[in-house]
Amino acid sequence: MNNSTTFKMLSDPVRRKILLLLRNGKLSAGEIAEQFELTNATVSYHLKKLKEADLVFEEKDKQYIYYDLNLSVLEEILLWFEEFKGGLKNGKEKN
Template sequence: MKEGDYTAKANIFKVLSDKQRRDILVMLKDERLNAGEIAEKLGISPAALSYHLKLLKEADLVMEYKEKNFIYYEINTTVFQELVMWISQFKGE
């Protein structure tokens, strides 16, 4: 594994260390949501949500899609699949 791969995974774990970001991912597990819906469900300000979404996007854990006047967010399952495969190498036989 290249050094860049370790850096990317370390960043993912750092992003996942925050409870509110994990809560956002759980919310997005079943459906796309826009920022207003996420902020309302979490009970946080738009500015705080913007910060969390920025970090989640930088770690490639969420993707955004524009529809009409809204931006919707959803989980990037590819990154989670790669992470699960990487972690599975440590399980015993």
């Protein structure tokens, strides 16, 4: 997955809130849906998009599906942002 696709997935406020919910550990789809005033189908759509972007992992346990953060993708994004720090000095690009 490339950064532009990842950023597109992160541009949606519902998806960002889902990722924040998952920072404390895995949750079932139902537990995530309870945090929103959206239909279960809408929340499932957002979870599907996050999974397609490799931002979350999906784990099935009997009749439940649990989601967890894929920290490696988030770390790649942070590293990408870190590249800017090395190229800037006092808010201006180094020559």
